[in-house]
Structures are given as structure tokens and as C-alpha cells.
Amino acid sequence: MTTWHVILVASILVAALKVLGHLVPSGPLEGPRPGRILELLTVSLLAALVAVQTLADGTALVVDARLPAVGVAIVLYRLRVPFLVVVVAAAAIAALLRRLAGWA
Structure with missing residues (x-):
């Protein structure tokens, strides 16, 4: 098949x-x-x-830059920040951690 x-x-x-x-x-x-x-x-x-x-x-199980990014997204969402800002902030945190800390 x-x-x-x-x-x-x-x-x-x-x-x-x-x-x-x-x-x-x-x-x-x-x-x-x-x-x-x-x-x-x-x-x-x-x-x-x-x-x-x-x-x-x-x-x-992998702990990498995605976990803090999701944490930031949760906090911002609970603060009722607009969804687009939440997504951009989480992506920026993940990118910064990958770039600066060397996380994959």
C-alpha cells in the first residue's frame, strides 16, 4: 500500500x-x-x-527553548495581552534562547 x-x-x-x-x-x-x-x-x-x-x-522528553517560550505565552495570555503580541513574544523568547544560550 x-x-x-x-x-x-x-x-x-x-x-x-x-x-x-x-x-x-x-x-x-x-x-x-x-x-x-x-x-x-x-x-x-x-x-x-x-x-x-x-x-x-x-x-x-526534551527541555529546550520551547518550554520557556510557552511559559511566557501562558503568562502573557493570563494578563490578557492581545494574542498576536503573545505569539510574537513567545517566538522572540525562543529565538533569543536559541541564539544566546545555544539551545536547539
Whole structure:
């Protein structure tokens, strides 16, 4: 099976899953508890993605310039700084640490 076959099969499965999502009755999902679970699921998946992208390199844990950059972004976000400023500041911190401290 080539890479294109895998991409084609995955695309078909994603399209089928999307169609199945439209066929699910909305009644059971409209309650307060399922709505809260779905909100928390989105946040937890995003947090896991950020943690993996920040601390992982393949199968190894890595502490490099990304970790302080994410820390700066968290602090600035909690201070309600505009998102674009948060992103630029975090990128600048990572770049400075990589340049000055020699972190990869």
C-alpha cells in the first residue's frame, strides 16, 4: 500500500465519520452535562497537543527553548495581552534562547 492509498483511505474514513456525525440525533447531546463534557474535551485535547509539541522529540522528553517560550505565552495570555503580541513574544523568547544560550 503506497502513501497515496493510505491518504485516500483516511480521507474516505474522515468523510464517512463526518456524515455519521450529522446522522446522530441532537437530543442526547443538548443537555448541560454532555455540552460541558464536549467543551472540556476540546480544551484537554488542545492542552495535550501543546504539551506534546513542547516537550517531545520523537519518543524522548526534551527541555529546550520551547518550554520557556510557552511559559511566557501562558503568562502573557493570563494578563490578557492581545494574542498576536503573545505569539510574537513567545517566538522572540525562543529565538533569543536559541541564539544566546545555544539551545536547539
